[in-house]
Amino acid sequence: MLFMRKEWRKAAIVGLGGVGKTQVALQLAYWTKKHRPEFSIFWVPALSSATFEQAFAAMARKLPIQSGGDDDDLKQSVRRYLSSEAAGPWLLVVDNVDDSDIFFGSAGMPGSISEYLPESDDGLTLFTTRSREVAVSVAGSDVIRPAAAELLKELTYLPLAITQAAAYINIKQVPLAEYVELLHGTQQDIIGLMSKEFRDKTRYPGSQNAVATTWLVSFGQIRKSDNAAADLLSFISCIEPKGIPQSLFPSSESTEQLVDAIGTLCAYAFLTRRGDSKVFDMHSLVHLATRIWAQREGLTATTEEKATRHLATVFPSDDYANRNVWREYLPHGLRVLQHSKELDIKERSDLLFWIGRCLRADGRIKESAKSLEEACQWRIRHFAKDHPSRLASQHTLAIAYQANGQVQEAIELLEQVVAIQAKTLTQEHPDRLASQHELARAYQANGQVQEAVELLEQVVAIKAKTLTQEHPSRLASQHELARAYQANGQVQEAVELLEQVVAIKAKTLTQEHPDRLASQHELARAYQANGQVQEAVELLEQVVAIKAKTLTQEHPSRLASQHALAIAYQANGQV
Known part of the structure; x- marks a missing residue:
C-alpha cells in the first residue's frame, strides 16, 4: 500500500500481541531492500523512550550529520536530515507503538517520540501497534475499497493470514473477489480440525479459521505446480520450524530444483529466509497446519520415516571440526526422534547414536545418556553380541555413563565389551584398544588406580608400535596414563608424559x-x-x-x- 500511491506516506499494522505484526513489517523491509534498493531502511523500536533513543543514536552514527552531543539535539538532527531532500527515499519502521503516553507524550511525561519522527515526500513510515486508536492517530483512517475490506474481514485482520493471502494473490495475479471465493470453497472439515488445534496458538477471535483457510488455498496450488516444494514442506513439518539450515534439506534431482522449491515456499510466505543467510524460519501455525494435513491424509508415518532416514544420513559425527554443523542440526534431530518413537528401523538407532555423541560433546550429559541408551537397546534387540554396531553403542553409552557419574554401570558395560573384543579382535585392533582405554578411565574414576595404570600401560605400549607420535588416539591414551600416574602418586612421570603430549598438540x-x-x-x-x-x-x-x-x-x-x-x-x- 505504501508504494502504490504517493499520497500514502504512512501506514499502520494493528493487532494483538503475538499475531505477527513485526514479521509482516520485516517482510516489507526485506522486500524493499530487494526490489527498491534506492531506499534506505531504518528500524526503530518504540517500546520505551530508551529503546527509541538508542535506535536514533545508532542512526545518527550512520548518517552524515553532526550534533552537539545532547540527546535531544541528536534526535532533532536525525529528524531534520531525514526530512531534507539530501536524505533521498527511505522507509522507517516504528515497531511496537503500544503506549500512547510514550509515543505522543502526556502532562506527566514531557517530550514524546512522535515529535522526532521525520516528514518527507520521499519517506515512508510504517507503524506496528496493538492499539487501533494509535494506528488511526499515526496513519489516518483511509477507507479501503470494498473487495479488500471484505477480504480483510474474512481473514480476521490477522497479519499471518494476510501475508499468506497477499503472497498467493501476487503470484497468481487473481482479483481479490476471486480469492474470497477460493476461501469460501475450501474444505470445511479440515479447516475445522486445524482451527481446533490452532486455538491455543493465537489470541485473535476467529483467526484460527483464517490461517487454516489461507494455508489450504496456497498449499493446494503448491501441490499442483511444484511437487518438490510440497515434498520439502512435508519434510519441514517433521523438524523444528525455526533456524533451519539449507544444508539440512533433502536433495532434489538438481540444485536448481531445490532452489526453486525453496523459492516457491518463500513466495507463498510459508518460509522466511534470515537476511542473506542460508537459514530459514517457518511460522509455527504454518508448521502445525502442515502436520495436521499430513495426519488427516494418513501420511504422517511415511513422512516421519523419510525424515528420520534423511537425518540419519546427513547428521555429522561429533568431531570437533563439525561442531557448528551439529549444533545447528541438533534441535531438528531431537524433534524427529521425539515424533518417531514407534519407528523400528536401523536409521533411527543411527540417528540416536550420533545425536547422543554430539550431546555429550556439547556437555549435555543426561540427554546424551538417554539418547545412547535408546540406541543401545535397539541394537541389542536386533544385533548379535559381537556385532560391531552393538559393541560401539555399548562402548559409547559407557562413556556417557561415566560422565554422568554412573561409574559402576560404565565398568560393567565396558568389561563385557572388552571381554567380547578379546575373543574377536586382534590385540592392536583400534576398537579393542579404544574400549580398553575407556575401561581404564572408568577404573580410575572408581578408585581402581592400579588396574587403570596397568591397562593403560599395555594400551600405550601397543599404540607406540602401531601409531605415529602425533596420532590423536595415541596421544589420548598417553594423556590418560599420565592422569593415572598422578592418581597413583607417580607425579614426576605424569608431568614428563603430559609435557610431551602438550608439546605435540601445540603443533597439531x-x-x-x-x-x-x-x-x-x-x-x-x-x-x-x-x-x-x-x-x-x-x-x-x-x-x-x-x-x-x-x-x-x-x-x-x-x-x-x-x-x-x-x-x-x-x-x-x-x-
Whole structure:
C-alpha cells in the first residue's frame, strides 16, 4: 500500500500481541531492500523512550550529520536530515507503538517520540501497534475499497493470514473477489480440525479459521505446480520450524530444483529466509497446519520415516571440526526422534547414536545418556553380541555413563565389551584398544588406580608400535596414563608424559581444540601436585580464558577448569 500511491506516506499494522505484526513489517523491509534498493531502511523500536533513543543514536552514527552531543539535539538532527531532500527515499519502521503516553507524550511525561519522527515526500513510515486508536492517530483512517475490506474481514485482520493471502494473490495475479471465493470453497472439515488445534496458538477471535483457510488455498496450488516444494514442506513439518539450515534439506534431482522449491515456499510466505543467510524460519501455525494435513491424509508415518532416514544420513559425527554443523542440526534431530518413537528401523538407532555423541560433546550429559541408551537397546534387540554396531553403542553409552557419574554401570558395560573384543579382535585392533582405554578411565574414576595404570600401560605400549607420535588416539591414551600416574602418586612421570603430549598438540591442534585444552588442564594439575604452583596458575588462566570464549557457562569442562584454577590460586596464596 505504501508504494502504490504517493499520497500514502504512512501506514499502520494493528493487532494483538503475538499475531505477527513485526514479521509482516520485516517482510516489507526485506522486500524493499530487494526490489527498491534506492531506499534506505531504518528500524526503530518504540517500546520505551530508551529503546527509541538508542535506535536514533545508532542512526545518527550512520548518517552524515553532526550534533552537539545532547540527546535531544541528536534526535532533532536525525529528524531534520531525514526530512531534507539530501536524505533521498527511505522507509522507517516504528515497531511496537503500544503506549500512547510514550509515543505522543502526556502532562506527566514531557517530550514524546512522535515529535522526532521525520516528514518527507520521499519517506515512508510504517507503524506496528496493538492499539487501533494509535494506528488511526499515526496513519489516518483511509477507507479501503470494498473487495479488500471484505477480504480483510474474512481473514480476521490477522497479519499471518494476510501475508499468506497477499503472497498467493501476487503470484497468481487473481482479483481479490476471486480469492474470497477460493476461501469460501475450501474444505470445511479440515479447516475445522486445524482451527481446533490452532486455538491455543493465537489470541485473535476467529483467526484460527483464517490461517487454516489461507494455508489450504496456497498449499493446494503448491501441490499442483511444484511437487518438490510440497515434498520439502512435508519434510519441514517433521523438524523444528525455526533456524533451519539449507544444508539440512533433502536433495532434489538438481540444485536448481531445490532452489526453486525453496523459492516457491518463500513466495507463498510459508518460509522466511534470515537476511542473506542460508537459514530459514517457518511460522509455527504454518508448521502445525502442515502436520495436521499430513495426519488427516494418513501420511504422517511415511513422512516421519523419510525424515528420520534423511537425518540419519546427513547428521555429522561429533568431531570437533563439525561442531557448528551439529549444533545447528541438533534441535531438528531431537524433534524427529521425539515424533518417531514407534519407528523400528536401523536409521533411527543411527540417528540416536550420533545425536547422543554430539550431546555429550556439547556437555549435555543426561540427554546424551538417554539418547545412547535408546540406541543401545535397539541394537541389542536386533544385533548379535559381537556385532560391531552393538559393541560401539555399548562402548559409547559407557562413556556417557561415566560422565554422568554412573561409574559402576560404565565398568560393567565396558568389561563385557572388552571381554567380547578379546575373543574377536586382534590385540592392536583400534576398537579393542579404544574400549580398553575407556575401561581404564572408568577404573580410575572408581578408585581402581592400579588396574587403570596397568591397562593403560599395555594400551600405550601397543599404540607406540602401531601409531605415529602425533596420532590423536595415541596421544589420548598417553594423556590418560599420565592422569593415572598422578592418581597413583607417580607425579614426576605424569608431568614428563603430559609435557610431551602438550608439546605435540601445540603443533597439531588449534588453541581452542578441546583435546589440547584437556591436556593443558591436566598438566597444570600435575604441576601443582609437583609443587610448581606458579606454572599451574599461568597455564590454567590460559585454559579458562579460552574456554570462556568457546563453551557455555554451565559446560562441565569449563567449570572443571575454573574449579582447578581456584584451587591453584589458593595454593599460590591468592586467597
